[in-house]
Amino acid sequence: MARWAYVNGRYLPHDRAAVHIEDRGFQLADGVYEVVTILDGRFADMDGHLDRLDRSLTALGIPWPVSRRVLERVIRELARRNGIHDGAVYMQVSRGVAPRDFRFPSPRPSSLVITTRRVRRWAQPGQLEDGVPVITIPDIRWGRRDIKTTGLLAQVFGKQQAAEAGAFEAWMVDPDGTVTEGCSSNAWIVTAEGMLVTREPSHKILNGVTRLALLRLARAAELPIEERPFTVAEALAAREAFVSSAGTFALPVTRIDGHTVGTGKPGPVALGLRRAYIDDVLRGSL
Numbered sequence: 001m002a003r004w005a006y007v008n009g010r011y012l013p014h015d016r017a018a019v020h021i022e023d024r025g026f027q028l029a030d031g032v033y034e035v036v037t038i039l040d041g042r043f044a045d046m047d048g049h050l051d052r053l054d055r056s057l058t059a060l061g062i063p064w065p066v067s068r069r070v071l072e073r074v075i076r077e078l079a080r081r082n083g084i085h086d087g088a089v090y091m092q093v094s095r096g097v098a099p100r101d102f103r104f105p106s107p108r109p110s111s112l113v114i115t116t117r118r119v120r121r122w123a124q125p126g127q128l129e130d131g132v133p134v135i136t137i138p139d140i141r142w143g144r145r146d147i148k149t150t151g152l153l154a155q156v157f158g159k160q161q162a163a164e165a166g167a168f169e170a171w172m173v174d175p176d177g178t179v180t181e182g183c184s185s186n187a188w189i190v191t192a193e194g195m196l197v198t199r200e201p202s203h204k205i206l207n208g209v210t211r212l213a214l215l216r217l218a219r220a221a222e223l224p225i226e227e228r229p230f231t232v233a234e235a236l237a238a239r240e241a242f243v244s245s246a247g248t249f250a251l252p253v254t255r256i257d258g259h260t261v262g263t264g265k266p267g268p269v270a271l272g273l274r275r276a277y278i279d280d281v282l283r284g285s286l
């Protein structure tokens with residue numbers, strides 16, 4: 001089956017889709033992106049992702065490339081053309097094509113690139129039975145991590161370090177010893193006292209769309225919740241740990257830097273929130 005991509009107004013064969021060499025996304029990482037999951041044919045929280053795209057674009061002063069309504073239509077059409085039943089849509093908006101200059105160019109159309117990816121299974125064998133390992137690394141990113149920018153070198157290095165250590169994710173740690181988030185996920189723990197803890201939204205983390213949905217589900221289940229920073233030591237003493245993101249939903253973490261978390265097996269809070277989140281998507285209520 002042919003694979004299509006969408007680039008600046010056109011559906012193109014994926015292997016021939018390209019942007020201009022002076023696209024500011026390509027040269028300066030002057031752009032933002034979103035990843036939306038498609039689960040059993042349903043888009044998970046499209047509104048939440050488009051809301052955040054709007055916040056990222058506004059923060060950087062990049063105009064919408066097309067209206068929100070048109071963008072949503074194009075996303076759905078591309079997924080349809082590519083026959084994606086389970087997978088993800090990647091969309092990227094940059095400040096457009098202009099001669100290389102750090103300063104903003106005169107107003108011009110933003111660039112829009114959309115691709116899709118098929119996902120065969122949402123968790124690898126063993127991940128839900130045993131949990132996944134994470135490592136911790138210093139957080140060396142810039143000061144506006146709330147913007148979902150395509151400038152991802154710190155995360156590229158973090159993920160590579162994790163892969164070389166045999167870990168699923170790297171949790172980034174601020175100089176004060178608190179965990180900010182994973183390279184492509186938010187970080188959570190359940191303390192020994194049963195408190196669900198995840199860092200509060202600020203410039204220090206990306207406010208995950210999945211994070212917000214899980215918080216709503218946790219509140220509905222009347223779990224005790226604290227939105228605050230936690231240290232690596234606190235995570236090591238926790239009953240449970242997990243990560244959240246568009247593609248992982250809630251995924252249990254059972255080892256941090258080689259140390260076992262809790263019983264060493266996925267716990268009920270992480271697995272329960274994962275189930276509740278997936279059920280909500282499947283019901284179409286997200």
Ligand code: PDD
Nearest residue numbers: 183184185186206208209210211245246
């Ligand atoms: N990453 N924190 C960071 C740094 C992220 O890159 C992501 C998502 C998240 C979780 O956000 P959400 O729940 O909205 O997916 C948190 C995506 C999946 C990516 O870069 O592929």
